[in-house]
Amino acid sequence: MHEMSLACELSDLIENTARQHNAKQVTEFTLEIGQLSGVETESLLFCLExxxxxxxxxxxxxxxxxxxxxxxxxxxxxxxxxxDYYTICPKCGHYEIQITSGREFKLQSVELI
Ligand SMILES: [Zn+2]
Incomplete structure (x- = not known):
């Protein structure tokens, strides 16, 4: 369960951003979560709340x-x-796949008022 620490980091990041811009409120923020990032969206949302x-x-x-x-x-x-990480190539059966995307986990944008 590392979602709680991720949620805390995100919360700090969002609040710092808001403070830097003298915002009154954060109305919306966008997260980018890759399928291979190991982050469970449901539990992250729960922790974020x-x-x-x-x-x-x-x-x-x-x-x-x-x-x-x-x-x-x-x-x-x-x-x-x-x-997931343990996918075998459907064409040749090789197991070594170089991952090109899907490991992202980041705060993409924050909307402030
Ligand atoms: Zn192959």
């Missing part, structure tokens, strides 16, 4: 952008979508 409560972003809407996991087979260069 308590991490943000009482703060400047307590009532902010949360937007989630899910990034599909994508990779390239090291052997035959076939491009494929990845659900």
């Amino acid at each position: 308590s991490a943000l409560s009482g703060g400047i972003a307590a009532r902010a809407a949360v937007k989630i952008i899910e990034k599909t996991g994508r990779g390239t087979c090291v052997q035959c260069h076939h491009r494929l979508n990845l659900q």
Whole structure:
């Protein structure tokens, strides 16, 4: 369960951003979460709710952008979508896939008033 510490980090980041801009309130923020980032969206949202409560972003809407996991087979260069790290290339059966996207976890934007 590392979602709670992620939620706390996000909460700090969002509140600092708001303070830097002398904002009264955070109305919305957007998170980018890759399918391979290991972050469980549901439990992150749950933790965020308590991490943000009482703060400047307590009532902010949360937007989630899910990034599909994508990779390239090291052997035959076939491009494929990845659900997890342990995917075998459907073309040649090779197990070594170089991940090209899907590991993202970041705060993409914050809307302030
Ligand atoms: Zn392959």
